[in-house]
Amino acid sequence: MATTALPPELRSDVETLWEYNQMHHEPRPVDVGIGLGGHDIGVATYAADLYHSGTFPLIVFTGANAPTTVDRFPRGEAVHFRERAIDLGVPAGAILVEPAATNTGDNIDFTHALLGQHGYLDSIKSVMLISRPYQQRRSYAICRKRWPEVEVVCGSLPLALDDYVVSIGDVDRVINMLVGDTQRIWIYPEKGWAIEQDVPADVREAYARLVEAGFTRRLLSE
Incomplete structure (x- = not known):
């Protein structure tokens, strides 16, 4: 059965990727x-x-x-x-x-x-x-x-990390998706699919630790 409890030992790294992958734009009128x-x-x-x-x-x-x-x-x-x-x-x-x-x-x-x-x-x-x-x-x-x-x-619907995990119903799935999307930030520009963006050292380090912890289901071959 899927769990919605974020493991305490992973929280800091998951929060780092969670914050990085959001653009923190304020909503404004668009077409x-x-x-x-x-x-x-x-x-x-x-x-x-x-x-x-x-x-x-x-x-x-x-x-x-x-x-x-x-x-x-x-x-x-x-x-x-x-x-x-x-x-x-x-x-x-x-x-x-x-x-x-x-x-x-x-x-x-x-x-x-x-x-x-x-x-x-x-x-x-x-x-x-x-x-x-x-x-x-x-x-x-x-x-x-x-x-x-x-x-x-x-x-995105404004939810805190824990509330979002509950809404999805599966913390493992959320972490795997977070790790996969983070990797794509540097993989996609190399393939010509996206613009390049800065990836701070703390983001790369959090990503690497979560990969080491086994959250690899959404990774692409580099």
């Missing part, structure tokens, strides 16, 4: 909110909150399925996120669905194409990427690389 698919329905919840607060007039939910989400969202991540937002009062006409993306690069590229198909692209000067908390920095770097002409703001 479109882009809800990135994944296992976290909080993305749709926060997108609805921001829509109601007037942060953006249009939402794109983007995402197909990964092996880890097909049971949770059998009709596709973006479809389920749209349904959640509508349940929370967002008008259906304010939502576009991109149902094919299977990675963050696709999320950006396919959203760009979808906005063009619907005649919005010329008016999009700024976007807000709404994601899992630890996906912010990676999605920011990918968007800046693939769609450099727009201003990018990042955001």
